[in-house]
Amino acid sequence: MKIxxxxxxxxxxxxxxxxxxxxxxxEFEVVASVNDGLEAVNICKQHVIDVALLDVxxxxxxxxxxxxLISEQTKTKPLIITTFDDDEYILDAIKNGAKGYLLKNNDPERIREAIISVYNSNTVIQDVVMEKIKSNLIDKKQESKIDRSLFTERELDIMALIAKGFSNKEIxxxxxxxxxxxxxxxxxxxNKTGLSHRTQIAIYYLTGRVH
Incomplete structure (x- = not known):
């Protein structure tokens, strides 16, 4: 079955x-290609779309x-693919339910892998994008701003490593x-934070903000 x-x-x-x-x-079937976000939302509501590649x-x-809207109203998994590595856009897209954030200057194979990964319920965020988030959001002391009393020591260790971009295998x-x-x-x-995936955990750990 094609994605x-x-x-x-x-x-x-x-x-x-x-x-x-x-x-x-x-692996892929391109169901539609459109030039604006509203049209993308409407097509995702009317058709079965597994992954939506969305420009910013x-x-x-x-x-x-x-x-x-796609996250709230459909089962489609949004993947932001853009030339803009704006911090504000990155954070807003992830808060809004984006399952990945990829820059357009990637080779086709990397884009292919990202789509398959997102389809399989993983989150894809490029190292360069995560580094940009970190460099702009961590204070100079590199301290986490979360309420540490909510978590066990082991959970805090894992969150710190997720924030560094480690995979479960590396952790x-x-x-x-x-x-x-x-x-x-x-x-x-x-469960404790009400977040939905590991990228949000990384941002929460670095900023102390859930929303």
């Missing part, structure tokens, strides 16, 4: 280029606003505990 993809970008050259690239992979700056409705090696145990701790952290 059904929507492409939303107001630049026709990029939009059609992405469509051609994705159609060369047998579009007419009628930008990608961040479209992400919010497992660092803390000498199984990936299953780590997953249980992450579930506990998500």
């Amino acid at each position: 059904k993809v929507l492409i939303a970008d107001d630049n026709s050259f990029i939009r059609e280029g992405l469509k051609i690239i994705l159609n060369t992979y047998e 700056r579009m007419p009628n409705m930008n990608g961040v606003e479209a992400t919010k 497992s090696k660092q803390l000498y505990i199984s990936e299953g145990t780590i997953a249980n701790h992450i579930t506990s952290i998500l």
Whole structure:
């Protein structure tokens, strides 16, 4: 079964280029390509779309606003793909339910992997984007601003490593505990904070803000 993809970008050259690239992979079916966020939302509501690739700056409705409506009203997983690595956009897109944030200057294989990863309920955020978040949000003392009393020491250790971009496998090696145990701790952290995925945990750990 193919992954059904929507492409939303107001630049026709990029939009059609992405469509051609994705159609060369047998995993994907590009259901629609549109040039504004409002149209993207409407198509996601009317059709089965697995992953929506959304540019940030579009007419009628930008990608961040479209992400919010798509997350709230459909089962589609939004993936922001853009030339803009603006911190404000990154944070807003993730808060609005984006499952990933990817810059357009990636090679096709990286974009392919990101779509498949998001389809499989993972979160994709490029190192360069995460570094930008960190450099702008961490204070000079590099201290977390969260209420540490809410969490166990082990949960705090795991959150700190997630904020550094470590995968569960890497955390497992660092803390000498199984990936299953780590997953249980992450579930506990998500329940305590009301967050929905690990990228939000990283931002929460660095900023102390849930919303």
